[in-house]
Amino acid sequence: xxxxxxxxxxxxxxxxxxxxxxxxxxxxxxxxxxxxxxxxxxxxxxxxxxxxxxxxxxxxxxxxxxxxxxxxxxxxxxxxxxxxxxxxxxxxxxxxxxxxxxxxxxxxxxxxxxxxxxxxxxxxxxxxxxxxxxxxxx
Amino acid sequence: xxxxxxxxxxxxxxxxxxxxxxxxxxxxxxxxxxxxxxxxxxxxxxxxxxxxxxxxxxxxxxxxxxxxxxxxxxxxxxxxxxxxxxxxxxxxxx
Numbered sequence: 134x135x136x137x138x139x140x141x142x143x144x145x146x147x148x149x150x151x152x153x154x155x156x157x158x159x160x161x162x163x164x165x166x167x168x169x170x171x172x173x174x175x176x177x178x179x180x181x182x183x184x185x186x187x188x189x190x191x192x193x194x195x196x197x198x199x200x201x202x203x204x205x206x207x208x209x210x211x212x213x214x215x216x217x218x219x220x221x222x223x224x225x226x227x228x229x230x231x232x233x234x235x236x237x238x239x240x241x242x243x244x245x246x247x248x249x250x251x252x253x254x255x256x257x258x259x260x261x262x263x264x265x266x267x268x269x270x271x
Numbered sequence: 272x273x274x275x276x277x278x279x280x281x282x283x284x285x286x287x288x289x290x291x292x293x294x295x296x297x298x299x300x301x302x303x304x305x306x307x308x309x310x311x312x313x314x315x316x317x318x319x320x321x322x323x324x325x326x327x328x329x330x331x332x333x334x335x336x337x338x339x340x341x342x343x344x345x346x347x348x349x350x351x352x353x354x355x356x357x358x359x360x361x362x363x364x365x
Contacts (some may be wrong), residue, residue, distance in 0.1 A: 140337065147330040148330070
């Protein structure tokens with residue numbers, strides 16, 4: 134039943150995109166966070182995807198699923214804003230803010246949501262194929 | 272023509288093909304098909320439980336349910352075929 138492989142590849146994409154949206158949700162939640170357990174403002178995070186061979190059939194090793202292998206921190210410098218009233222301001226009144234860009238995160242979120250939908254469509258197509266094929270016998 | 276994959280991968284590998292060696296009787300074919308389907312039903316059950324316990328993703332559970340449904344329908348088709356063949360044999364005038 135190799136139509137199931139299509140579903141599993143689709144499922145791997147669903148997991149990967151879900152993880153991406155999880156990371157984006159964390160970035161958006163901490164868009165103004167100036168304190169973290171590691172100290173300093175929140176650092177933007179991103180996911181790294183890797184393709185990997187899929188399916189039990191060794192002759193079909195070119196079928197590749199996807200997996201999140203790492204979550205990396207963004208090394209961009211923190212933007213500095215002048216806000217002397219802020220408790221985390223330095224002696225000159227400057228505060229280091231997280232290096233999260235709202236527009237960038239929203240764009241990434243839309244892309245991830247569309248990719249998720251595409252993977253859903255793959256699963257739905259595989260299902261449709263299987264059910265239609267079973268109608269041969271009718 | 273050079274292609275980037277093994278064309279053998281597209282050959283049908285249906286579990287319904289008659290296996291070589293000992294011929295199989297009706298009951299055994301049916302039993303094997305049911306065993307496979309039952310396995311997927313159990314997996315779907317477990318997936319629903321894992322979802323309720325927060326151990327699995329929503330899509331993992333849904334896909335397990337889909338697999339169970341498709342294999343169940345396949346089993347029904349196999350059953351229909353086997354029963355039809357059986358009836359055909361029984362109708363043979365002796």
